[in-house]
Amino acid sequence: xxxxxxxxxxxxxxxxxxxxxxxxxxxxxxxxxxxxxxxxxxxxxxxxxxxxxxxxxxxxxxxxxxxxxxxxxxxxxxxxxxxxxxxxxxxxxxxxxxxxxxxxxxxxxxxxxxxxxxxxxxxxxxxxxxxxxxxxxxxxxxxxxxxxxxxxxxxxxxxxxxxxxxxxxxxxxxxxxxxxxxxxxxxxxxxxxxxxxxxxxxxxxxxxxxxxxxxxxxxxxxxxxxxxxxxxxxxxxxxxxxxxxxxxxxxxxxxxxxxxxxxxxxxxxxxxxxxxxxxxxxxxxxxxxxxxxxxxxxxxxxxxxxxxxxxxxxxxxxxxxxxxxxxxxxxxxxxxxxxxxxxxxxxxxxxxxxxxxxxxxxxxxxxxxxx
Numbered sequence: 001x002x003x004x005x006x007x008x009x010x011x012x013x014x015x016x017x018x019x020x021x022x023x024x025x026x027x028x029x030x031x032x033x034x035x036x037x038x039x040x041x042x043x044x045x046x047x048x049x050x051x052x053x054x055x056x057x058x059x060x061x062x063x064x065x066x067x068x069x070x071x072x073x074x075x076x077x078x079x080x081x082x083x084x085x086x087x088x089x090x091x092x093x094x095x096x097x098x099x100x101x102x103x104x105x106x107x108x109x110x111x112x113x114x115x116x117x118x119x120x121x122x123x124x125x126x127x128x129x130x131x132x133x134x135x136x137x138x139x140x141x142x143x144x145x146x147x148x149x150x151x152x153x154x155x156x157x158x159x160x161x162x163x164x165x166x167x168x169x170x171x172x173x174x175x176x177x178x179x180x181x182x183x184x185x186x187x188x189x190x191x192x193x194x195x196x197x198x199x200x201x202x203x204x205x206x207x208x209x210x211x212x213x214x215x216x217x218x219x220x221x222x223x224x225x226x227x228x229x230x231x232x233x234x235x236x237x238x239x240x241x242x243x244x245x246x247x248x249x250x251x252x253x254x255x256x257x258x259x260x261x262x263x264x265x266x267x268x269x270x271x272x273x274x275x276x277x278x279x280x281x282x283x284x285x286x287x288x289x290x291x292x293x294x295x296x297x298x299x300x301x302x303x304x305x306x307x308x309x310x311x312x313x314x315x316x317x318x319x320x321x322x323x324x325x326x327x328x329x330x331x332x333x334x335x336x337x338x339x340x341x342x343x344x345x346x347x348x349x350x351x352x353x354x355x356x357x358x359x360x361x362x363x364x365x366x367x368x369x370x371x
Contacts, residue, residue, distance in 0.1 A: 001085075001096075002044075003037040003061060003078040010195075011262050013044050015099035015169050018187045020052045022103045025186075029108050031091070035084045037061050059084050065147055066156030076157030080147070083158070085133060086140040098129035100169070102183045118163070126163045170261050171268025175309035184264050193267075196260045203258065203271060207278040214281040237349045244287045244345055251279030252297055269305060273298065288348045289341060296337035300330045 002016055020032055032054040036045060039061075048054045062080045066072055085096045093111045110117075115134040118126035146161075153160040169187070174180030255275030259268050280294050307326045313319040
């Protein structure tokens with residue numbers, strides 16, 4: 001199913017094509033049908049029909065009567081289009097799939113289901129990402145009637161009407177989701193990554209430029225001046241300590257959110273580590289901090305990726321215990337690094353030449369030179 005109007009329309013288009021090709025590769029004995037709203041770009045529809053061999057069924061968007069609910073998420077405004085699956089009466093059975101599915105084996109046995117089959121999250125709620133149904137116009141019309149009269153719907157979406165989120169196309173989904181690499185391998189063979197590469201190159205060049213500048217010039221805030229007798233000196237030092245900690249925190253957060261979601265995990269993590277290292281260098285050189293404590297989380301993230309990505313665990317329990325053990329061992333190092341950063345900030349801010357008296361010239365410092 002495809003519709004427009006979310007911030008991630010292109011992501012779902014890519015995911016849909018990867019899922020279709022995974023089924024084509026397995027030579028499934030069934031038609032591949034995409035229920036698409038009429039506002040989906042024609043170029044996308046043609047690619048899925050001509051290149052991927054899918055059949056596209058165009059539909060009108062169903063009006064969502066729950067959009068004014070207090071807990072309604074606008075991303076799910078058009079998910080009720082999934083109800084059109086019951087209108088596909090040309091078929092005896094329909095396996096309804098979300099775009100984030102990836103098939104490693106044939107799925108023909110799913111069509112042996114009765115009128116309705118689903119995978120239950122718990123004894124009361126089943127998942128609408130994969131279910132099997134028997135099309136029926138009577139059922140479809142009854143569902144539309146339930147929409148008209150405002151049938152109770154806890155979340156206002158298809159899940160609540162018919163019955164965090166890790167999607168495999170997110171670059172950070174691996175190694176959290178071990179199958180993430182399999183999904184991206186199929187995406188690489190089908191579509192490639194040409195659409196995302198310009199942004200990747202731009203970010204990488206910016207990060208490398210930041211590292212180069214911080215190597216050539218070590219900026220500091222030594223030009224700030226105040227009188228030693230100023231009553232606000234303690235407040236000023238406290239503010240600068242908070243600023244320094246926030247700069248370090250931002251160095252690890254900002255690169256994560258600006259990386260394109262749909263790039264390959266290896267590229268994504270490499271770019272994240274490059275970006276966080278570059279921004280950490282800014283904080284290190286601005287506040288004259290020791291490098292190793294500031295980069296302790298960076299080293300920790302790198303080690304965690306190795307532990308999580310290790311491909312020879314016997315099962316998921318061993319993998320989870322390994323990650324927990326690594327986190328337990330790494331926690332003391334993280335705490336020591338925070339203490340060292342705090343102590344280093346205190347020493348730096350109390351230096352005579354770091355905050356010269358008002359009216360006095362600051363002695364030359366090696367930290368303020370280009371070298």
